[in-house]
Amino acid sequence: IIIHNKGIVKDTNSSLAKMFGYTQQEMIGKNGVELFITNESRSTVYENINKNVAKPYEVMAIKKCGTHFPAEVQSRDIITETDDFRVTAIRDITERKNAESALSESEAKLASVLRSAPVGIGQVANRVFIFVNDLFATMLGYTKDELVGEKSRIVYHNDAEYEKVGKSKYQQIHKQGTGSVETIMRKKDGTSIDVYLSSTPVNHEDLSQGVTFSALDITERKHAENLVHKMAYYDSLTGLPNRLLFLDRLEQSMKVSERKEQQIAVLLIDLDRFKNINDSLGHHVGDELLIYVARLIESCVRDMDTVARLSGDEFAIIVEDPERCEKLAIVAQRILDAFLAPIMLSEHQTYSSCSIGITVYPQDATEGAVLLKNADIAMYEAKRKGRGRYHFYAKEMDGIALRRHELENGIHCALINDEFFLCYQPQVSLETGKITCLEALIRWQDPINGLVSPGEFIPLAEETALILMIDNWVLHRACRQCRTWLDSGYSEIKVAINISGLQFKQPDFVDLIDKVLLESGIPADCLELELTEGHLMDNIETTINTLMKLKDRGVGLAIDDFGTGYSSLSYLKNFPIDRVKIDQSFVRSFPGDDSDIAIIGAIVALAQSLDMKVIAEGVETLEQLEILKNKNCLEMQGYFFSRPCRFDDLKLLLDQPEPFHEYIECSV
Structure with missing residues (x-):
């Protein structure tokens, strides 16, 4: 557009006329500023004209139809012998502004993500922090400004750890494109936190551009793992009289x-x-x-x-x-x-x-x-x-000692006279609503004293080695009953049997299992053996050997009462365990004990990382079910689903394809 020095349009091209919605004839002779520029931007235009500004500047323009749009204006004065005029170029920058707005919005969203992300995020190039988010800085006790521009060595206690992390990530990135490692980082105050560090190159073709990383504080997880960690064995004396x-x-x-x-x-x-x-x-x-x-x-x-x-x-x-x-x-x-x-x-x-x-x-x-x-x-x-x-x-306590003696004799008689019987408690999958397994629980109906609590006779049986005879009886009886269910058309049935530590340590234990499977005729995968955490940790090499033999046969293996002891993770990962049973003492404390809930979350994460399933026992309320489900524990057993049932009473449950579907629905 050519504008006279008095602001009158002398000439314009068709593109500009089209941009504003006029014909060229409609524009010529009009005041260009008043015709094209909104009231709010006119002062800017006049100011730039008076200052003879040659650089482009932005204004809000107005079309013939009244629509406002952002425009870029650039002018140059032309002086001739006969006249002075100004040549002005006007560009519609709507698309550019929209792009800038979108970019600004994206940057704002990115900044928001960086601020609110549950992990520390940053970028390192040449081992120097290029940027970090607030969480990463706070996690280590710094401000962002204190870290940006610093060597990443500042967050490590020593050169050895610093170099080890760098080497590990570099090797992984070259091999698989990303790198991750667990490390210990040094906070500003000198204390330590455990961190899971994951890195991805900014440019896979040019690693010199650095990496972006995420850093997750796993100190609490490590603490929970330490609760299930045990040390090596050693001997020492008390120095007391014997x-x-x-x-x-x-x-x-x-x-x-x-x-x-x-x-x-x-x-x-x-x-x-x-x-x-x-x-x-x-x-x-x-x-x-x-x-x-x-x-x-x-x-x-x-x-x-x-x-x-x-x-x-x-x-x-x-x-x-x-x-x-x-x-x-x-x-x-x-x-x-x-x-x-x-x-x-x-x-x-x-x-x-x-x-x-x-x-x-x-x-x-x-x-x-x-x-x-x-x-x-x-x-x-x-x-x-x-x-x-x-x-x-007191003298009358002699009767208690006598009771223990009578109880021991009673166990012998119960085995001979078939006074023991089994109840079965369903183990339930919240994913399918089906029964995944039936845990066999021994009961004793004494003809004189009535029902004897397992809590009374099992500890005594373990003290006197009678538990071996009881375990043998349970194994044979449960597997025979499982065969009966299979023959009745319940093809997916599986039984879980608790095995005492003494039984598991017997040199012929695997032979016993072979014999029971052969005599009962059930497939090995229909049997699951539950062993307590402590029994597995005694004589690790022998334990692993026994477990591997059972695993090779297809027998299922579970750790019972997990969490009550402190199993070493370095050993646990070597055990061919299928399922981990969370002890009911943790579940019973719900919902009041946050620490127990956190421990269960750690146990579930740990087990799943080792490709083990997790089941919680002792579930009695919907609230407990909800908490466990939120911690991704999807197999449970307890009174909430069913009390232990006699052999004949289980038919009502087994006849239903999804007997516990209602509980899944109420937990959603």
Whole structure:
């Protein structure tokens, strides 16, 4: 467009006329600024004309139809002998502005993503931080400005880790295009966090342009893994008198007390659930706990009192001071209170408790062995009443010891007279609504005493090795009943059987399984064996060998009560385990215990990373189901679905193709 120095249009091309919606004739003779430029932009145009600005500038233009659009204006003055005029080029920059707006919006969205992303994000080139998001900086205790421009070495404790991470990612990127590694990063305050680092080249053809990375703080996950981590084995001594020396000192003390007509007392201390710690953390940690307990007990009594370790997790004290014999309850309570403090074992914090039985010479017994036996009876009474307490011996407790003897004989008779029977509890898939497995649970119907709780006879059976006979009975009976179901058309049926640690350690255990499968005629994949976490950790090499033999036969393998111990992840990944069963103690704490929920999430993630399925036991409420489902645990069992059923009562469930579909719907 050519504009006279007074602003009047002298000439224009057809393109400009078309852009504004005029004919060329309509434009000539009109004031160009007032014709083409919106009121808001006219001052800008006049200012640039007065300043003779030659550079392009932006204004809002207006079409004949009244539509506003962004335009770029560039003018140049032309002076001739006869006239002065201005040649002006006007470009419609709507598309460019739209593109800029879209770019700005994308950049804003990207910035928002970088701010709100649940992981740290950044870019590194030549080992220098080019940019990082807020989360990455905050994760390490820095501001973004403190990191950008710095060598990435700043976030590592040492050169070795720094170089190891760089080398690992570089090798992976060359091989597969991306690289990921777990590392330990150094925060600004010098503390450490565990980080999962994943990197992708900015340009796969030119790695010198650097990489973009994401960094996930996995410190909490590592902490949860550490809860299931156990240390290696080692031996150590408590330095306390043994049983023989204790009995000798007890006899000497009794003789002195007899001459002086004084009392002495024996306190028998047994750790509660020590086997859980010993099996789960390892025997070396168990020995460490025993040493700790020895020092703990010694700190609660006087130097003149004898403290001894009698066997395993059993300790005893001889209290000779007649005045202190009057205050035995105070002494016992002091010991119990001392156990309330947390105990650090091989960098693991744990808790323990004990049960204490108390006997007094001469009223409870006049012989050392009998005095100790009576203390043992009193100690078991303390355990029977809830553990973590003390109990004085009383004559009527002899009946309890007698009951244990009767119970042991009763187990023998029950096996002979077929007094045991099995109940089955369904294990349910929330993905299909179907029963995935039936766990066989033993029950005992005593003809005289009625139904005997498994919690009463199973521990005794394990102590006396009768558990081997019980396990054999359960294996044969459950597999025969499974054959009956298969013959009745229930082709997808599968039974899970709990196996004791003692049975699993038998040298002919695999042969026993072969025999049971052969005699029952069921396929190996219809049988799943459940083993407790601690039993797997005893003699790792033998355990793996046994498991592999079972796996080769097609037998399913599950870890029962997972999470109650601290299995080593380095060993767990070597076990050919199909399923991990989360102990009901975690589920029972829902929904109040966030730490247990977090641990379950970690267990599920861990198991799935090892290609193992996860099932939670003890589910009793819809709320528990919801929490487990949110943690991606999709197999469950418990009273919420079904109580354990007798063989004949299961038909109602088995006849339904999806008996628990309703629970899936209510959990969505």
